Amino acid sequence: MQLRQSERRKAKIKIGLQGCAGSGKTYSALLLAKGLTNNDYSKVAIIDTENGSADLYAHLGNYNVLSLTPPFTPENYIKAIEICENAGMEVIIIDSISHEWDELLDFHSKLAGNSFTNWAKVTPRQKAFVDKILQAKSHIIATMRTKQDYVLNQKDGKYIPEKVGLKSVQRDGLDYEFTLVFDIDIKHFAVSSKDRTGMFMGKPEFTLNENIGKQILQWCNSGIAETANIATPAKNESINKQEQITEHEVFNQIQYCNSVSELLKLYNQYPQYQEALKVDFENRKSFIMKLTNPKNLFTNGTHK
Template sequence: MQLRKSSKKQAKIKLAMQGCAGSGKTMSALLLAYGLCGDWTKITVIDSENNSADLYAHLGQYNVLPLEGKYAPETYIDAIKVCEKAGMEVIIIDSMSQCWDNLLEYHACLPGNSFTNWQKVTPRMTSLIQMILGVNCHVISTMRCKQDYVLSEKNGKMVPEKVGLKAVMRDGIDYEYTIVFDINIKHQAIASKDRTNLFANKPEFTITPTTGKIILDWCNDGVTLEMIKAEISKAETIEQLTSVYQQYPEWNQQLLADFTKRKTELLQSKSETHPISYQPNFTRINHADRIINFAATACQ
């Protein structure tokens, strides 16, 4: 356990969008994804919504990975691995709610105690969340919301308006994401959670590719592996190298070979700069003189 100074690393955004049916979650996710990477071919929609992702094909040639009715967490995990292996930059999971519904159905069918049976469900969902957080891609997860109707005034009349309530997902799921956007029926978003502080306390707005570009700038503002490697190569003393090592403990394992190589170079350079001066502390006796002296002594 060691104290260190805080430092922001470059990151891949993990973002959630939640809203009721018809709020525009899929299209908003696609527009934001394009802003993140600027290349439709580097975007994949993991589609659990009966191929609804194809409805927006006019936007660009993004990729679609249908789940075809298989909504177990393990299926989502496999789909994410496929996207990462294919070199995708942005993964849209549309939507996560089917996965949770699948787990609820599985839990309901388990025999025995309902409370203890959650031990068979929670780890599976946790594995999916860990995959989302750990994958080296931007991830946008959409989630359905339970909906209700409220009366609101419009043109002097009270008309019913559909509103989203709680997301159809495990409680506390918003803790796992960096940004959570709530999207209303007018396709306007507001940040209910925002660790970036880019959208906190801001009025409702419509998501566009510009939104993705703003988030991308935040993601790219931080320490990268290449930056630390440059600091390692610039270290001119063992003390400076040790300082870099202690400043970024979370990178130490990944950069162990670089630290070791630079340490060897510094030690070798120090040895060449200050060569060892060897001075014998005894007087060498000529071997021939020893023979002569021995012969003279023997003749006496």
């Protein structure tokens, strides 16, 4: 084990697209892939579990298709991803990963014995599938179907199911594993419900296209190339890294500062961006001071 300084490295993006049938998940995924490969569809592969739906958009370009047929086991998905990786695909679209979870639920329901303890036979297979996605050497775009979600609320002594929105057909919490998650509605508009890039969270709804893909690719390539051996950086190397950081990355770091001292340290660390990001530093400072001022809190601890 070796302690090292944190650094943003070049990344292979892992994107989740959630939407109901007809929302345009496959089409949106192909447009994002076009941008991620700089318009080279020959470097794109789509793992199709939707009965040939991937071929409906062949007019977009000569991308590659791998048809996956039942059973939609995690192991078959893993094999399909490996085939695409070995073929040198830069972007792998998995359309969709909901079938994998349906397959595991069906497997679990047929197991004899205690239903709770039987999950021990399911979880390792699901984990291997998720790990394969996260550790893939290619960009991954995974689509997921959504369905109406319900909760039981008590009313007049009775528990009544109430709608609480849409939920992806996959294991709970899987969306947290992705770098980016876009929710697509029936009118093909998208919003980001999970965003580690800092580029899309909180923005009004928009349509996914190749330009968004290129923007994501630029973010992926803005980091430092990973090397096999990581040594302790010399002083001049640290200065070079400081100069290489972009204004957008400093802006993202501002949003993660939770104290005025952290904010001041960041401000002094990058003097080249002090003027350009002055307003953002001030806004974050005001936000932090408001949160830490007891007068701005109710007695129950909620914000005004």
